[in-house]
Amino acid sequence: MIFNIENSDVKVEIPALKHYSSDLLSFNINKLEVNYTGNSNPSIPACVQCSHPAKPMPDSYIYYFEVKINSINSTRPSIVIGFTDESFMLNKVIGSSRKSFGLRSDGKLIHTAVQTMDYCPKFTQNDIIGCGIAFISQKIFFTRNGILIGKAFDFTENFPMFASATLSSPQDSVLFNFVGPFGFKLDEVLADEKKVFNNQVQEEKVDCRNIFYLVKEYLEYEGYPDTLQALEEHMDLKKTEPSNSGVISECYKSLDSSCQNCETQGKICNFCTKKIIETVEAKTNIQIPEPRNHYNSISLSSLYLKNTDFLKNPSKNSSEHNTKNLKQRGILRQIIITGNIKEAIKYLTEFFPEMLNDELCMLYLTMQEFIELIKSREIYKALDFGREKLAKFRNYTVYYRKNYDIPISVSHAFGIIAYKNPHESPLAAFLTWAQLDLTADLVNNRIMMRTQRPRSCLERVFKHFLCMENLYQETSFVKIF
Structure with a gap:
């Protein structure tokens, strides 16, 4: 049987927030905007994750998303933005585990709960906080209102990470943007990644x-x-x-x-x-x-x-x-x-x-x-x-x-x-x-x-090279590097 796949519609899922029943959160119909609805005292944190793991965006080797702060509790740090792994407990604050990395609304980086450090000014209403992964240099970075703040975390472990946010106050409301257009231009990060990539190639020692x-x-x-x-x-x-x-x-x-x-x-x-x-x-x-x-x-x-x-x-x-x-x-x-x-x-x-x-x-x-x-x-x-x-x-x-x-x-x-x-x-x-x-x-x-x-190793190396060349052409990665 012959299948004509040229005319078949390929369903491409657009990243959104994972929806789950909760008394603490309410999701907008577009699954990109979320509000905190809990009223307990003290408040219980609630975390949301992207439906798709972080992967390089087209034409780059970077993953990036932005979060707009619709409203925020100005009296205490109640919002955390960053990355979590798939098994992260959704009633925890981002940064409370080894496989989570967050930027808190008071401007502090948080990782493994006890590790906090000053990083940037406090979040305010209508701020747009960006967060990304540079896969070649293996670093997590943040932006604020279209300006790069800088490197926040290094990561060396290989596990899927998900864009996430933790809300913990009735005033908290955020809007996610996973696909752009973004307020931050990625050119600066791409240029840095290109330098890192070229340096890695030059430093690689090959016995002739x-x-x-x-x-x-x-x-x-x-x-x-x-x-x-x-x-x-x-x-x-x-x-x-x-x-x-x-x-x-x-x-x-x-x-x-x-x-x-x-x-x-x-x-x-x-x-x-x-x-x-x-x-x-x-x-x-x-x-x-x-x-x-x-x-x-x-x-x-x-x-x-x-x-x-x-x-x-x-x-x-x-x-x-x-x-x-x-x-x-x-x-x-x-x-x-x-x-x-x-x-x-x-x-x-x-x-x-x-x-x-x-x-x-x-x-x-x-x-x-x-x-x-x-x-x-x-x-x-x-x-x-x-x-x-x-x-x-x-x-x-x-x-x-x-x-x-x-x-x-x-x-x-x-x-x-x-x-x-x-x-x-x-x-x-x-x-x-x-x-x-x-x-x-x-x-x-x-x-x-x-x-x-078996076929000669040189032939296998050449086949791998052709596969990589085709892969780069398909992803347009070669245009960048």
Whole structure:
């Protein structure tokens, strides 16, 4: 069932006073104005609370409300304005408990009953007393008739606080304003909060090595052994033995230059690849044939991965198995990027045989092999291949990379075969190098999912960053800070 939520009315509750039956208070119909009606001697205090807890207002990180003093007992301090927690006893005076903070009408701050101090002049009729929370600097402040009095309390505990007022005299009457417009302009407090926020950011100490290890773990996960090695050598995190990767760039003598597989494919075959790795790991100087087609050949420096300190000392989130198969995943990635999908499947069969039963892994490779036939203009072969290999995946989803990864059904992707010039078709992105890189990413991810390895920490950090960015944009907080 599909729900159309665009036209549905979303009920937004406007903050008001919590209404409760009491012989001591009478509430106006708008639930914003309250009068004290008790007549006992001595009088019994009565507290009112806002229906909503204090939360940052839009476009800021501040909560603020104002109370107009309609009338007041001028002979004794009978009104207290401030904040209370949800469990506060409503027959108590604000400030009589550890989780309540108040400004009394005689101008004294009150907290935990015994702690009082002079703060401002006494309240008079028609005064507008404002009270707010600056969440970043963790302080409670008060205003009077549009003028900031200053910081009143610090708070470090994390609990919901509610705007409140205590009345205790028959002359007491107040009017709450929770949504504005307010007599006090918040610009001054916002500017102070911005300074506090910027100072906190500047004072935050970040060990740069944590950044390197985030990148390292990402490279391990995605299967980039060359880049991982280069990162370590550049950062010189630990003393390592000199790299032997330059050895494999010399001309052929140690390898059989007449290898039929290399000759047929025009690129280094799986057998020669293994021999290169074994020889270099044994630190034997070798010479290999110059690749006949540099664009389609495997990058020789990517065939060798030195046992670096990164690999000997994997990060906490890296299992020994994942670090060990990094070399194989790196080679598999390079083979896929050359477009030699048959060779990639052979390599997969040898080092990751369990992946042959992974439908999505085989789908991505099969789709890429189909695309390679299109690129080489072997249309009839591609047609037969599609009928034989891709038909069973027709209801599956694949992706093509065009600035970002776009999902498309296999049946729709197969339509690329109908274009006379597929490079100018809407599906031309399938024919780019970026698509090969995407296929390598998808296959590597399937391998990592098989090992039940969680996504890299760097990816999670980036997702958190995007979520925070979206959150700030939604609340317009970014406009302030």
